[in-house]
Amino acid sequence: MAGTPIIVAEDVTKRFGTHQVLTRVSLPVMERDVVCIVGPSGSGKTTLLRCFALLEKPSEGRIVMQDTTISTPEPDRQTRAAARAVRSDIGMVFQHFNLWPHMSVLENLIEAPLRVKRMPRDEAVAVAEKLLAKVDLSDKRDAYPARLSGGQQQRVAIARALAMSPKVLLFDEATSALDPELRREVLMVMRQLAREGMTMLVVTHEMGFARHVGTRTVFMDRGEIVEAAPGAAFFDAPKTERAKRFLQQFE
Ligand code: ADP
Numbered sequence: 001m002a003g004t005p006i007i008v009a010e011d012v013t014k015r016f017g018t019h020q021v022l023t024r025v026s027l028p029v030m031e032r033d034v035v036c037i038v039g040p041s042g043s044g045k046t047t048l049l050r051c052f053a054l055l056e057k058p059s060e061g062r063i064v065m066q067d068t069t070i071s072t073p074e075p076d077r078q079t080r081a082a083a084r085a086v087r088s089d090i091g092m093v094f095q096h097f098n099l100w101p102h103m104s105v106l107e108n109l110i111e112a113p114l115r116v117k118r119m120p121r122d123e124a125v126a127v128a129e130k131l132l133a134k135v136d137l138s139d140k141r142d143a144y145p146a147r148l149s150g151g152q153q154q155r156v157a158i159a160r161a162l163a164m165s166p167k168v169l170l171f172d173e174a175t176s177a178l179d180p181e182l183r184r185e186v187l188m189v190m191r192q193l194a195r196e197g198m199t200m201l202v203v204t205h206e207m208g209f210a211r212h213v214g215t216r217t218v219f220m221d222r223g224e225i226v227e228a229a230p231g232a233a234f235f236d237a238p239k240t241e242r243a244k245r246f247l248q249q250f251e
Contacts, residue, residue, distance in 0.1 A: 012061035036210035039220035091166030097153040099145040131159040151182030
């Protein structure tokens, strides 16, 4: 694994009450990595991603970004300050888009750069317009989310995440809520980002994407990482019975 780790989960265990959903998960994400997390429903994929996104705190273990601890079970002042400092470096794209419905597409894109980064409005608009062109939605600049298809809304959500210039982009089943033909347009945008060298952590049921675009595939089952291998290698030669059984359903 060459390169520099951007963000790392170290020995992360997560419990909700007495229900343990992650058990000592360690996962480094290197610069320009496209790590795809696959596995059966309920295996803890989303919870792990939410720990990386600082939306959940680990019960044990920690999240480290570029050598700085940003999340622990009981963060001290230093860790909380470090988390605040890097929050906008971690972008997240959700299954259900989560656009602000009362804002136009452009307003959705400039909101965080204006408020969080204190970017001048002209500059934020220029960045937003460039990103809308990138996801092929320049003509929807002034539309409201409700008027867009699911695929278009998800492309806006990706552009919105990119507007903060994140160092890593997390995708939580970004295509699961979409019909097959709309999935393709979102996957094409994700593939393009991967080509450009964006560091990505992708929870997905899209085995084609994991195989062909992912640099590494991580297979989770019952809260543990059971296997991790370069994208295609996991699919061509799964090592464990659990992984083989999981892959059978996609044959
Ligand atoms: P996956 O993404 O692999 O489907 P999840 O991370 O969503 O798995 O869920 C793993 C387990 O954690 C499931 O049993 C789920 O019910 C449980 N879980 C997830 N979030 C919560 C929560 N906020 N409170 C209680 N249990 C949760």
